Amino acid sequence: SGQAYDSNNIFGKILRGEIPCHRVYEDADTLAFMDVMPQSPGHLLVLPKAPSRNILDADPAVLSKVIPVVQKLARAARQAFEADGITVIQFNEPAAGQTVYHLHFHVVPRYEGQPLKP
Numbered sequence: 001s002g003q004a005y006d007s008n009n010i011f012g013k014i015l016r017g018e019i020p021c022h023r024v025y026e027d028a029d030t031l032a033f034m035d036v037m038p039q040s041p042g043h044l045l046v047l048p049k050a051p052s053r054n055i056l057d058a059d060p061a062v063l064s065k066v067i068p069v070v071q072k073l074a075r076a077a078r079q080a081f082e083a084d085g086i087t088v089i090q091f092n093e094p095a096a097g098q099t100v101y102h103l104h105f106h107v108v109p110r111y112e113g114q115p116l117k118p
């Protein structure tokens with residue numbers, strides 16, 4: 001089994017209203033806001049409010065609620081930012097590039113001939 005959820009993470013603080021975010025969507029189970037260091041214009045993050053560290057410890061019932069919101073916001077971002085495509089990605093544990101330990105999905109608008117910033 002993996003590491004336990006630690007609510008002392010930056011997205012936990014955002015979810016508790018302790019630090020601000022540019023919110024783009026919220027419902028009873030889900031919050032979405034703009035990434036503070038966007039990989040492209042319109043890069044946003046979608047989080048279940050439930051305390052999961054990442055996809056490895058998440059309850060499938062939590063995933064079943066957040067994924068339709070990821071889809072909704074991917075569609076909205078494609079329209080709003082006139083993207084040619086959308087990358088949806090998420091990272092699990094440091095070796096995979098995770099830096100904030102509350103489950104989140106990246107929705108990244110993509111443009112023909114424009115690779116992501118390193």
Ligand code: 5GP
Nearest residue numbers: 010021033034035036037091097098099100
């Ligand atoms: P990951 O854990 O998915 O590798 O990276 C966390 C993501 O959260 C990064 O894209 C980073 O720019 C974003 N991020 C980190 N701290 C904050 C913050 O305080 N506010 C917002 N809106 N995004 C953040």
